[in-house]
Amino acid sequence: GNSVTQMEGPVTLSEEAFLTINCTYTATGYPSLFWYVQYPGEGLQLLLKATKADDKGSNKGFEATYRKETTSFHLEKGSVQVSDSAVYFCALSEAQAYGQNFVFGPGTRLSVLP
Amino acid sequence: DGGITQSPKYLFRKEGQNVTLSCEQNLNHDAMYWYRQDPGQGLRLIYYSQIVNDFQKGDIAEGYSVSREKKESFPLTVTSAQKNPTAFYLCASSIRDNTEAFFGQGTRLTVV
Secondary structure: OOEEEEOOOOEEEEOOOOEEEOEEEEOOOOOEEEEEEEOOOOOEEEEEEEOOOOOEEEEOOEEEEOEOOOOEOOEEEOOOOHHHOEEEEEEEEEEOOOOEEEEEOOOEEEEEEO | OOOEEEEOOEEEEOOOOOEEEEEEEOOOOOEEEEEEEOOOOOEEEEEEEEEOOEEEEOOOOOOEEEOOOEOOEOOEEEOOOOOOOOEEEEEEEEOOOOOOOEEOOOEEEEEO
């Protein structure tokens, strides 16, 4: 079945540091890929997405490129802020015979220190 | 504004009681989902529904029940058969193709 693996956290960085959170996936077909962010006590918010190979999703300084050859969708940001502290989830969705199948990674907690 | 509304935000249940969590969306989405999240854990799928009057079990459906009588609404009942119901519950919806899911703000259920 489909699966998503992401790097274990927590990740602790100083403000203005470079961020990478690795994500790899296993899928039978051609999924769409997503990064979601969750702030404490809240639901998940879509951060960015990519729907086909070589697409780059970007939002709020975060970027991720859909790499089919390496089945990866790593999240990057050039300079993190304290307000970026949250849990980040990598996810995929793939159309199935019966609707759509979402699969989420376990999440990576990011703490950014001033 | 369009979105997904979950209520209540906090819910307390006594042992042996059933409780129902509400999820309403005005996005005109066909598909709706319920997930459970435990502290420090990812999301686990409880139930999902792709159309009105139809729903499917997810990975951890035991002890839960749902209904989908209207497109906008997908309530989740946590029954007394659920042995460890204390968790954060998230409802989501999506269009029926390869697009993102939109999430509600969650309901935190605590058994007292």
